[in-house]
Amino acid sequence: MPIYTKGGDKGSTSLYDGQRVKKDSLRVETYGTFDELNANVSLADKMCISTENKAILQKVEYKMFFLQGEIATLNTDTFLENSVTITDEDVHFLESIIDRYTAKLPKVKSFILPGSSLAGAQLHICRTVCRRAERQFVRFSSTEKVRPVLERYINRLSDFFYIMARSEDYEDYLRQITEEVIKQYKGKSGVN
Template sequence: MPIYTKGGDKGSTSLYDGQRVSKDSLQVEVYGTFDELNANVSLADKFCQVPKNVEWLQWVEYHMFFLQGELATQHATTFQQNSRMITEEDIQFLEHVIDEYTASLPAVDSFILPGSSTAGAQLHVCRTVCRRAERLLVKFMQTHFVRPEIEKYVNRLSDFFYIIARSEDHEHQLRVIEDQVIKRYCQAVKGDQ
């Protein structure tokens, strides 16, 4: 069975509820940007060295389908009848992770470079794509109703990517220091022989 439908050959696409809109509509731009974000999150989780971070990023990837699905529907109630939606509990989960890492990581009192590790750098890409998607969402909300939970979730999501990036960078720095200590120790042992 082919993956193409030919339905979009004339510049329109179907939303979740079957309604057709132009491919250049703001609605398509919004959920398409979250789709781009999700692909970047998937890449980020492959670079992560902290198993808990991989687990949390995959949680976000899964929940991104709910977010995109709702945004790709003209009426939220249509989506709600057939799928799960982003909830206050999902927002609280992100806040819990952010608070936990903020308390455990070294304090930051200035701007930081976007990623000293590959995972950290990719997570900062996620953060910036998320902010772009959020700006589009806010613009979309000027003419369309979007549940407040979606707006709050997206706002927390960029902070989540930031703190996970810091976690990965911190872990990377610890490994670099550990490698340097081992290297110097080995050199010192060789020198004593």
């Protein structure tokens, strides 16, 4: 069975509830940007050094499918009845990660460049795509009814990606120091 339906050949697409809209609608642009973000999050999770960070990012990737699904539905009640949704618990999860990582990472005393590690740089890409998606969501929510919990969740996401980027940069810094200490130890002791 082919993956193409030809239904969009004239510039429209089907939403989650089966209704059709123009592909350039703000709704499609908004959930499409969150889809772009989720693909970037998937890439970031493959680059992470920390297994904990990988697991956290995978949990967020999963939740983003439900965020996109809700935005991609004209009849939100149908979506809420038939799918998992973003809840205040999801907002609290992001806040708990932000708070815990902020407490354990070195304090930032100046402007930082976006990513000193590969994973950190990719997570900063996630942060910037998230901010673009949030701006689109704000425009979208000015004309469409959205649940307030979605606004809170989306608002926490860019801060979440920022702190995850800092975490991966710090993990990479610790790895480099460890490698340098081992290298110097081996050089002084003659161990190979």
